[in-house]
Amino acid sequence: MQSQSSGTENAIDSRFRVKRDRMLKAAARCFNLKGYSGTSLKDVADLLGLTDAALYYYVRNKQELVYLCYVRAADVGREAMQRAIDEGENGLETVRRYLRYHIECMVGDQGPIAIMSEIPSLKPEHREEVLELSRRHSAAFEALLERGIADGSIAPCDLRMTGNAIMGSLNWIPKWFHGDPAVAAKVVEEFPRILSAGLTARQQDSAQRK
Amino acid sequence: MQSQSSGTENAIDSRFRVKRDRMLKAAARCFNLKGYSGTSLKDVADLLGLTDAALYYYVRNKQELVYLCYVRAADVGREAMQRAIDEGENGLETVRRYLRYHIECMVGDQGPIAIMSEIPSLKPEHREEVLELSRRHSAAFEALLERGIADGSIAPCDLRMTGNAIMGSLNWIPKWFHGDPAVAAKVVEEFPRILSAGLTARQQDSAQRK
DNA sequence: GCATTATTTTAATCATCATTAAAATTATTG
DNA sequence: CAATAATTTTAATGATGATTAAAATAATGC
Numbered sequence: 001m002q003s004q005s006s007g008t009e010n011a012i013d014s015r016f017r018v019k020r021d022r023m024l025k026a027a028a029r030c031f032n033l034k035g036y037s038g039t040s041l042k043d044v045a046d047l048l049g050l051t052d053a054a055l056y057y058y059v060r061n062k063q064e065l066v067y068l069c070y071v072r073a074a075d076v077g078r079e080a081m082q083r084a085i086d087e088g089e090n091g092l093e094t095v096r097r098y099l100r101y102h103i104e105c106m107v108g109d110q111g112p113i114a115i116m117s118e119i120p121s122l123k124p125e126h127r128e129e130v131l132e133l134s135r136r137h138s139a140a141f142e143a144l145l146e147r148g149i150a151d152g153s154i155a156p157c158d159l160r161m162t163g164n165a166i167m168g169s170l171n172w173i174p175k176w177f178h179g180d181p182a183v184a185a186k187v188v189e190e191f192p193r194i195l196s197a198g199l200t201a202r203q204q205d206s207a208q209r210k
Numbered sequence: 211m212q213s214q215s216s217g218t219e220n221a222i223d224s225r226f227r228v229k230r231d232r233m234l235k236a237a238a239r240c241f242n243l244k245g246y247s248g249t250s251l252k253d254v255a256d257l258l259g260l261t262d263a264a265l266y267y268y269v270r271n272k273q274e275l276v277y278l279c280y281v282r283a284a285d286v287g288r289e290a291m292q293r294a295i296d297e298g299e300n301g302l303e304t305v306r307r308y309l310r311y312h313i314e315c316m317v318g319d320q321g322p323i324a325i326m327s328e329i330p331s332l333k334p335e336h337r338e339e340v341l342e343l344s345r346r347h348s349a350a351f352e353a354l355l356e357r358g359i360a361d362g363s364i365a366p367c368d369l370r371m372t373g374n375a376i377m378g379s380l381n382w383i384p385k386w387f388h389g390d391p392a393v394a395a396k397v398v399e400e401f402p403r404i405l406s407a408g409l410t411a412r413q414q415d416s417a418q419r420k
Numbered sequence: 421g422c423a424t425t426a427t428t429t430t431a432a433t434c435a436t437c438a439t440t441a442a443a444a445t446t447a448t449t450g
Numbered sequence: 451c452a453a454t455a456a457t458t459t460t461a462a463t464g465a466t467g468a469t470t471a472a473a474a475t476a477a478t479g480c
Contacts, residue, residue, distance in 0.1 A: 016426090037247035038331035040467060053469080054428050062468065117327050121248035161400040164386055165379045172378030190371040197408025226456090250437060263439080264458050272438065 020058045020068075023048060025111035028069050032174045036066065036118045067126040069114035074133035076105045076113055081140050091148020092199060098144065099192040102170065107177055107184035115174050138163055145199075154199045166195050230268045230278075233258060235321035238279050242384045246276065246328045277336040279324035284343040286315045286323055291350050301358020302409060308354065309402040312380065317387055317394040325384050348373055355409075364409045376405050 026047040030039035041052040041062060059065045080101035088094025106113050119130055142163045148154030169191075177183060236257040240249035251262040251272060269275045290311035298304025316323050329340055352373045358364030379401075387393060 019427095034330040035328040036245060038328065041469095042467080050427095051429055052467085053430080056469075057427060115327075117325075118245040118248065120244040157404070158396070158400050161396060162404055164382075165401060165404045168382030168385070169375045169379040171385075172374075172382050175378070175381075176374055186368070186371060190368050191375060194367070194372055194375045194408060198404055198406075229457095251439090252437085261459055262437085263460080266439070267457060 016058075021072075023055065023058055024065075024069050024072050027065050028072075028112040028114035031066070031069065031114050031117075032112055033178065036121075041065075063122060063126070066114070066118055067122055067130065070116050070119065070122075070130045071133070073113045073116060074130065074137065076110055077102055077137050078133075078140075080105055081137065081144075085144075090151045090153040091144060091146075092153035092196065095141075095144050095148060095154070095199065096192045096196050098141070099166075099170070099195055100188060103173065103188050103191055106170075106173055107187055112174060112179075115171065138167065141167060148199065157199070162199070169195055226268075231282075233265065233268055234275075234279050234282050237275050238282075238322040238324035241276070241279065241324050241327075242322055243388070246331075251275075273332060273336070276324070276328055277332055277340065280326050280329065280332075280340045281343070283323045283326060284340065284347065286320055287312055287347050288343075288350075290315060291347065291354075295354075300361045300363040301354060301356075302363035302406065305351075305354050305358060305364070305409065306402045306406050308351070309376075309380070309405055310398060313383065313398050313401055316380075316383055317397055322384060322389075325381065348377060351377060358409065367409070372409070379405055 023044065027039075027044045030043050030047065033039075034043065041055050044065070045052045045055055055065070059068065081098050083101050084094050084098035088097050116130070116134065119127055119134075122130060142159045145154060145157065145159050145162060149156055173187065173191075177187060233254065237249075237254045240253050240257065243249075244253065251265050254275070255262045255265055265275070269278065291308050293311050294304050294308035298307050326340070326344065329337055329344075332340060352369040355364060355367065355369050355372060359366055383397065383401075387397060
């Protein structure tokens with residue numbers, strides 16, 4: 001049995017990680033493509049040239065597979081956000097960087113990122129953890145908007161709604177993007193601008209709220 | 211057994227329709243809230259004060275329940291689009307109307323609209339039908355953008371990507387909106403502007419494509 | 421090469437719901 | 451009210467697919 005202990009990273013552990021990571025990507029692709037209920041463990045296993053039972057060497061059960069996919073998705077988002085914050089010059093520019101970095105991950109070789117459609121069917125601890133990660137990410141994005149408003153690069157707006165709008169658009173990408181490299185290039189190129197274009201525009205009739 | 215025949219609409223048929231419609235709303239709420247696999251027919255039935263087996267009087271099986279939810283979702287979208295087209299003055303204004311109308315339905319008493327997350331697990335005919343409805347709706351939206359570009363109310367942009375961005379944002383709403391009326395008012399108020407704000411902005415470096 | 425550990429498979433088992441059939445109840449109509 | 455049709459329930463049944471245990475294979479370290 002795989003030790004799973006932390007401590008010093010040995011060859012075996014790292015091989016285990018790599019394989020499990022491959023598994024998570026395969027699972028994410030299946031889930032995005034065929035839905036959660038529509039993908040059996042056999043579907044995932046087939047993609048890896050394994051038998052369904054073999055997956056249980058890497059995860060306790062199907063729920064945990066989903067959970068790990070979601071944690072990975074959250075990680076990717078958080079890293080993109082951090083990198084943008086580290087490099088960004090002002091609010092708006094940081095938002096644009098974040099969008100680009102995150103999208104690059106989603107459509108690039110970080111492989112498919114799972115859409116979080118099944119959070120409610122996770123077990124309570126996992127559900128809470130994923131929800132918390134999700135909330136934190138939203139909050140970080142809203143903070144970016146706030147920063148932009150403060151430095152004048154972004155016009156005043158409703159943080160919550162603007163955040164929901166932009167993040168929703170982002171989250172939906174895996175629904176229609178399925179690996180075509182030409183499309184990938186286009187999304188990376190177009191989306192950051194499209195999604196941030198409205199941020200600079202003067203808002204006609206609403207002042208900043210909340 | 212319910213006749214289900216078309217022809218003249220009698221009292222029984224209409225009662226049947228009303229009840230089935232209630233059922234679809236209950237199902238949509240469950241699916242959005244707990245995911246497809248996470249909702250059993252008993253969950254839906256409980257919401258209606260019925261027993262799970264009773265649902266089979268209205269639908270052939272669970273797949274058909276999903277299918278009907280999706281058709282209803284498509285109907286709602288199509289009606290919002292049509293109404294906007296009928297009333298809109300120019301491209302941009304029609305886009306705004308469409309967004310408002312569609313969102314009003316989603317968060318209003320048309321009850322929850324199901325997120326189309328499980329299209330792939332529909333049976334082939336149903337899947338094709340729903341995909342076709344979906345494609346048509348996207349095409350209609352892109353046509354709206356085109357109209358706006360033609361009449362000068364919308365700046366040139368990539369139709370496909372811009373459409374994906376805006377529709378994605380819209381489609382994601384049921385993921386975070388769960389019935390709070392205060393939030394409902396805010397979405398209706400804010401989203402159409404937020405989502406259309408970028409359409410008028412001059413695009414820095416990209417000409418219209420395709 | 422041997423011993424040990426890691427990984428995968430084979431072959432059941434098990435649980436959960438979806439589904440069905442028949443009976444019971446409720447509504448409608450003449 | 452009687453008769454018929456509509457609706458719902460009760461009580462099985464069944465299928466799918468997740469899960470498990472034990473055995474087999476492959477890899478690794480000495």
